[in-house]
Amino acid sequence: MDTETSTQPLIARYDGVVCDLDGVVYRGADAVPGAAKALQDIVARGVRVVYATNNASRIPSEVATQIAGLGAPATASDVVSSAQAGAARLATDLSPGAAVLALGGEGVVEALRDAGLTPVVVGDDEGPGPDVVDAVLQGFGKELRVRDFETAARLLTTGMPWVATNDDATLPLPWGQSPGNGAYVDLLALALGRRPLVVGKPHPPLYGLALERLGTLAARTLAVGDRIGTDIVGAEAADLDSAWVLTGVDRPSDLVASASSPTYVVASLADLLRPYAAPLADAGGWSYGAARVVLDGDDLVVERGSADPIEVVRAGLAALLASRDEGAPSEHLRRAAATLDGLLDDSPTSTR
Ligand SMILES: [Mg+2]
Incomplete structure (x- = not known):
């Protein structure tokens, strides 16, 4: 990395x-502290931002209202949903105005309509047959009934196109994990012996739609997210640089057990506005800023800490990912990474 870029904020390398x-931006109903301000500052630099969501049940204007209510810049066109990616995909394969079964909530219905297709829903009878419907778009919908899945099965048995907005197996609710759209996709797939095309994260189509909306080149676009299995794997599949944000669910011990290597590890969105250097390897250790760590067998030893815990996390993860890529067993890496998990959770700036 040249010295010029290392004194510039990380975000200066990107247009979108x-x-x-x-x-990342919120957790449930609460704002992630500092996120809205960071997004304002990013947009003020002339960098475009779109919000990519696998949530197919909510309509983009409703999502934008929530984001704007937290103080971050957002209009409906800044929200790219998996339902929109699914509808866009079907619109390229079908004739304009073609009828598509909307197996989902309002987000699926609206996305189909906006893509120039005709959404059809199952009423109180047995629902539309294959003579009137050309394809099925499946997304999460809280009001879906057994009758809706029966109608979808009857249509899909004919082999017509089937697109699913996302395949997240679980939907996190305040009490724990509820079945997500992926579980309902599996339910149909089990009965039918076929599977849909999936467009949401970590699959590339949603990123393709986001790039189209941004109007930026993939090489100048950064994907930001908290979940390794969706956001970081998705960025890698779409060939985008990624920033893994530590304000969400996944921890360093989850990263070392995965096969992913995010381009950047950031404590929060505010870190996108600060310089970012690559961690440095030396004889036996890794350093980042003030921090230095060494791997002693299976132990990660923090030889020198830092006032900023993210510096220790970056040095520690660089050491552990290098060890992972040389074939170290996952359970050893997880145990060593627990030191970094603890550091984040004990940090006075911890947002968990
Ligand atoms: Mg997330």
């Missing part, structure tokens, strides 16, 4: 950001 929402 594909930003995740839950765990």
Whole structure:
């Protein structure tokens, strides 16, 4: 890295950001501290931001209202949903105005309509047959009934196109994990012996739609998210640089057990506005800023700490990911990374 870029904020390397929402901008109903201000500052620099969400049940204007209510810049066109990516995909394969079964909530219905297709829903009878419907778009919908899945099965048995907005197996609710759209996709797939095309994260189509909306080049676009399995794997599949944000669910011990290597590890969105250097390897150790760590067998030893815990996390993760890529067993890495998990959770700036 040249010295010029290392004194510039990280975000100066990009023209566009594909930003995740839950765990990055908000957590449930609460704002992630500092996120809205960071997004304002990013947009003020002339960098475009879109919010990419796998949530197919909510309509983009409703999502934008929530984001704007937290003080971050957002209009409906800044929200790219998996339902929109699904509808866009079907619109390229079908004739304009073609009828598509909307197996989902209002977000799926609206996305189909906006893509120039005709959404059809199952009423109180057995629902539309294959003579009137050309394809099925499946997304999460709280009001879906067994009758809706029966109608979808009857249509899909004919082999017509089937697109799913996302395949997240679980939907996190305040009490724990509830079945997500992926579980309902599996339910149909089990009965039918076929599977849909999935467009949401970590699959590339949602990123393709986000890039189209941003009007930026992939090489100048940064994907930001808190979940390794969706946001970081998705960025890698779409060939985008990624910033893994530690304000959400996944911890360093989750990263070392994955096969992913995010381009950047950031404590929060505010870190996008600060310089970012690559961690440095020396004889036996890794350093970042003031921090230095060494791997002693299976132990990660923090030889020198830092006032800023993220510096220790970056040095520690560089050491552990290098060890992972040389074949170190996952359970050893997880145990060593627990030191970094603890550091984040004990940090006075911890947002968990
Ligand atoms: Mg998230």
